Every structure is written in C-alpha cells, then in structure tokens.
Amino acid sequence: MNTQPILEVKGLHKSFADHHVLKGIDFSVKPGERVAIIGGSGSGKSTFLRCLNFMETLSEGEIWVDNERIGVEKNGRITYPEKQLCSVRERLGMVFQQFNLFPHMTVLQNVMEGLITVKGYTKQDAHAVAVRELAKVGLSEKHDAWPGRLSGGQQQRVAIARALSMEPEVLLFDEPTSSLDPELVGEVLRVINQLAEEGRTMLLVTHELGFAYHFATKVIFLADGVFHEVGTPDEVLKNPKKPRTQEFLRRFSEFAF
Amino acid sequence: MNYVPDFTIVTDNWIVLLRGLWVTIQIWLPSIIMGLCFGFAIAQARLSERKWLSRSTLVYVELFRDTPVLIQLIWFYYAFPILIGMQLSPFAAAMLGLTLNTSAYASEIFRGGIKSIHRGQMEGAKAIGMTHAQAMRRVILPQVIKRMLPALTNRTIEVAKMSSLASVISVHELMYQGRLLSSTYYRPFEILTAVAFIYFILIYPGTFLAGRLEKYLARSN
Ligand SMILES: Nc1ncnc2c1ncn2[C@@H]1O[C@H](COP(=O)(O)OP(=O)(O)OP(=O)(O)O)[C@@H](O)[C@H]1O
Ligand SMILES: [Mg+2]
Numbered sequence: 001m002n003t004q005p006i007l008e009v010k011g012l013h014k015s016f017a018d019h020h021v022l023k024g025i026d027f028s029v030k031p032g033e034r035v036a037i038i039g040g041s042g043s044g045k046s047t048f049l050r051c052l053n054f055m056e057t058l059s060e061g062e063i064w065v066d067n068e069r070i071g072v073e074k075n076g077r078i079t080y081p082e083k084q085l086c087s088v089r090e091r092l093g094m095v096f097q098q099f100n101l102f103p104h105m106t107v108l109q110n111v112m113e114g115l116i117t118v119k120g121y122t123k124q125d126a127h128a129v130a131v132r133e134l135a136k137v138g139l140s141e142k143h144d145a146w147p148g149r150l151s152g153g154q155q156q157r158v159a160i161a162r163a164l165s166m167e168p169e170v171l172l173f174d175e176p177t178s179s180l181d182p183e184l185v186g187e188v189l190r191v192i193n194q195l196a197e198e199g200r201t202m203l204l205v206t207h208e209l210g211f212a213y214h215f216a217t218k219v220i221f222l223a224d225g226v227f228h229e230v231g232t233p234d235e236v237l238k239n240p241k242k243p244r245t246q247e248f249l250r251r252f253s254e255f256a257f
Numbered sequence: 258m259n260y261v262p263d264f265t266i267v268t269d270n271w272i273v274l275l276r277g278l279w280v281t282i283q284i285w286l287p288s289i290i291m292g293l294c295f296g297f298a299i300a301q302a303r304l305s306e307r308k309w310l311s312r313s314t315l316v317y318v319e320l321f322r323d324t325p326v327l328i329q330l331i332w333f334y335y336a337f338p339i340l341i342g343m344q345l346s347p348f349a350a351a352m353l354g355l356t357l358n359t360s361a362y363a364s365e366i367f368r369g370g371i372k373s374i375h376r377g378q379m380e381g382a383k384a385i386g387m388t389h390a391q392a393m394r395r396v397i398l399p400q401v402i403k404r405m406l407p408a409l410t411n412r413t414i415e416v417a418k419m420s421s422l423a424s425v426i427s428v429h430e431l432m433y434q435g436r437l438l439s440s441t442y443y444r445p446f447e448i449l450t451a452v453a454f455i456y457f458i459l460i461y462p463g464t465f466l467a468g469r470l471e472k473y474l475a476r477s478n
Contacts, residue, residue, distance in 0.1 A: 090386030100381030104399050114385035146477040
C-alpha cells in the first residue's frame with residue numbers, strides 16, 4: 001500500500017484581520033482516502049478547504065502536495081508564485097456550493113475551457129475529454145445547453161465534470177448539495193458516490209451526515225479552529241468521545257425520525 | 258403654409274456640409290476611443306483599495322457628471338488656458354472636454370460592470386488552474402463587455418450628439434457649418450433638416466449594429 005501522502009498540511013493558521021479562524025491544523029491525505037469534514041456554521045470548514053488550493057492565502061503554516069512544499073522561500077519570507085499555485089489548483093480540483101459555472105459558455109464549453117486554456121489541448125482533444133466526462137455525470141443530452149437553463153443538480157454535475165476534466169489527484173467539495181432543492185440532492189450524491197467507487201481521493205465538507213457516514217473513510221469534526229475529533233465514521237459519527245462532538249450530533253438528530 | 262422648400266441650397270453646398278461632417282467624425286471617434294480607454298483606467302482607480310485614489314477619482318467623476326457639457330467645453334476653451342498659461346485651439350479644447358467627459362461616464366459603466374461579476378466567477382476560473390490574466394480574458398471580460406454593451410453604445414451616441422456643442426466655441430464641425438449656411442442663405446428649414454438627417458445617417462447604423470450584437474450576446478441568458 002502506498003503510504004506517501006498526496007497532500008499534507010502543517011501548522012495551518014488563518015486569520016481574517018483579527019478574526020482567528022483556523023488555529024493550527026496538521027493533516028494529511030493519502031491516495032484513495034475520502035475525508036468528510038463536518039462542523040458548525042462559521043467554524044471554518046470552507047476556509048480550511050480554500051486554504052488547501054490557495055483560494056485563501058495562509059496566515060501561517062505549510063501545504064505540501066506530492067511531497068513538495070508549496071511556496072518559495074526568499075530572504076526568510078515565503079512567496080507563492082502564480083505558476084505554482086495554478087499547478088496546485090489543477091491537481092486539487094474544487095467543486096463549489098454555488099457551482100460557479102461560466103454563464104457565457106455552453107455546458108460543453110465549460111468543460112473544455114480548462115483543457116484548452118490551461119492544458120493547451122487542441123479543440124478536438126478537449127472535445128473528446130469533455131464528452132467523456134459529461135457522459136460520466138449523466139449529462140450527454142445537455143452539451144449545447146446554457147448553464148442558466150439547467151436545474152441546480154444538473155449545474156453541479158457540470159461543475160463536477162469540469163473539475164474531473166482536469167484529471168485532478170484530489171477533489172475538494174465544499175458543500176456541493178447545500179444550495180440544491182432537496183429532490184435534486186440525490187443525483188449529485190450519486191455522482192460523488194460513483195467517484196468514491198473509482199477510488200478517487202476526496203475531501204468533502206458537508207452537512208449531510210448520513211451521506212458522510214457511508215462515503216467517508218475518515219471524518220473530521222472541526223470546532224474552535226482545530227480538528228476537535230478525528231476518526232472513522234463509526235468513531236466520530238456513532239460513538240463520539242468528546243462532549244462537543246456529541247452536542248453537535250445531538251442537535252443534528254433533534255428532528256430526525 | 259405657402260413656403261416652398263428648395264433643397265438645391267443643400268445640394269449646392271454639400272461639400273461644406275461634408276467638410277463639417279468630417280470634422281464631427283474627427284472629434285467624435287477619437288474622443289470616444291480615448292475616453293473609453295481613460296475611463297477603464299479610472300474605473301480601476303475607483304475600485305482600488307487605496308482610499309485616496311478611489312476618493313479623488315470619485316470627485317473627478319462627479320465634477321463631470323454634475324455640470325452641463327456646454328459649460329465644460331466653454332471652460333476648456335476660455336478658462337483652462339488661463340490655468341495652464343497656453344492657448345488651446347477650439348478643436349483641441351473640444352476634444353479635451355469631450356474625452357474627459359466621456360471618461361467620467363465610461364468609468365462608472367466599467368466599474369459597475371466589473372463589480373457586477375460575482376467573485377465566484379474568478380474562483381471558478383482559478384479552480385481549474387487559470388492564471389489571473391487568463392481568468393480576466395476568458396471569463397470576466399466577456400461577461401463585463403456583454404453587460405456593458407448597451408450602456409457603452411448609449412455613451413457613443415451621446416458623444417456624437419454632444420460634439421455638436423463644439424460649434425459654440427467655433428469648431429468647424431457639422432452643426433457649425435449648418436448654422437453658418439442657414440444664416441448666410443436664410444434657408445434654415447432646408448439646411449437644418451439636412452443637418453439633422455446627416456446626424457441620423459451617422460448615428461443610426463451604430464445603434465442598429467449594437468442591437469444585433471446585443472441580441473447575439475444575450476443568447477446565453
Ligand atoms: N473573506 C473573508 N473575510 C472575512 N471573514 C471571513 C472571510 N471568509 C470567511 N470569514 C469568516 O471566517 C469564519 C469561517 O468561515 P467559513 O466560511 O470557513 O465557515 P464554514 O464552516 O464554511 O461555515 P458554513 O457552514 O456556514 O459554510 C466565519 O466567521 C466567517 O465570517
Ligand atoms: Mg462554508
């Protein structure tokens with residue numbers, strides 16, 4: 001078994017002005033691992049995920065991708081060359097809560113865009129990849145549709161296809177179903193499940209605890225800017241040790257039936 | 258009404274009107290193009306996080322938007338030279354006034370356009386590995402331009418019309434020639450009708466093409 005981590009975080013801190021959101025996080029992901037991150041609203045789950053692919057700049061700490069430290073040390077200060085960040089983002093695909101599809105491009109163009117602009121593919125090659133990825137998320141019928149005409153669930157599946165087209169080593173999902181109508185959640189979760197079966201490495205921020213339980217190999221409860229409790233889904237979601245985790249889960253199950 | 262229009266006065270003097278039209282075009286196109294470029298730069302300054310920069314450009318924009326254009330042109334011809342100690346030709350004063358006026362209006366159009374594009378668009382582009390410049394070129398600007406096109410078309414038309422004000426500082430453009438001819442021949446009806454018609458011919462194709470382009474760009478809505 002390959003035990004080299006794909007992604008490693010060391011001593012991560014993140015503050016917005018004087019608001020200290022992440023307070024020292026150490027973490028690593030190995031190939032094939034699926035990590036679910038849960039926690040209260042405003043606890044910093046999105047911020048954590050966004051620090052990994054440098055959508056936010058770190059206040060402190062190190063990110064390592066494929067055993068390479070991101071950033072360049074210069075006179076004792078660390079700088080992040082754009083070229084390196086672009087390569088990191090290409091390797092860590094991200095799917096957003098709000099999809100962030102390009103509204104002026106068709107579904108097919110959305111998926112082809114990164115291949116052409118970033119990877120330098122020819123139109124034909126990009127087209128072939130986009131067709132394949134859209135088939136995978138079940139949207140072969142929608143090639144020429146405009147994103148604005150699709151349902152939320154379809155838009156999110158296009159966004160997943162767009163991320164997949166770049167052949168990322170890790171996929172980062174930030175609450176991919178939170179802005180969807182309840183009846184559309186299933187179609188997106190099924191796609192994510194299918195990616196799990198392929199053995200992809202994934203990090204998922206979610207409020208769908210039931211899905212997290214079946215999906216994850218590891219569950220993290222984030223609170224007070226640290227990883228408060230980490231373990232298998234059974235450990236964290238069924239038999240949490242810490243009172244804070246128990247309290248969080250109790251509030252979730254309050255209205256369960 | 259027993260007035261008999263005689264349009265031979267127009268056909269006899271068409272070369273004069275044509276010369277006026279040429280001057281109109283010479284003021285109009287450069288001042289709209291330079292005004293747009295300058296306006297884009299001002300929009301960047303308005304969006305800047307440096308307070309002194311965004312505030313001072315705001316003052317600039319408001320000065321031009323909240324005073325009559327006629328005053329602005331006259332001011333650049335009669336008052337501005339006193340300030341800089343150098344006489345300007347009527348043409349240069351008109352060009353300067355129209356360019357700066359356009360830049361003030363255009364900067365607000367650009368600023369609104371850039372701000373209206375959701376932050377998520379830049380992130381969506383970066384998340385697939387695009388550089389900032391690639392994201393601007395491929396994702397942000399196409400959407401900004403599409404949104405701004407109606408406003409920019411309007412501005413372009415406004416400037417064409419505003420250029421006729423340059424006649425008051427005796428720039429020899431179309432309106433000036435028209436007024437001169439009509440007072441020389443006492444034939445204001447024929448000549449001013451012809452002048453209005455020429456303005457229409459000048460401006461309408463632009464409106465028409467912009468409408469078509471807008472429809473084409475709106476197909477993704
Ligand atoms: N760009 C920003 N500027 C200032 N504060 C921010 C910024 N982004 C996030 N924050 C703050 O950081 C904290 C963590 O936010 P974050 O979005 O990471 O929480 P979250 O766990 O994802 O919450 P949710 O479940 O609501 O999505 C919040 O208090 C938020 O207000
Ligand atoms: Mg969040």
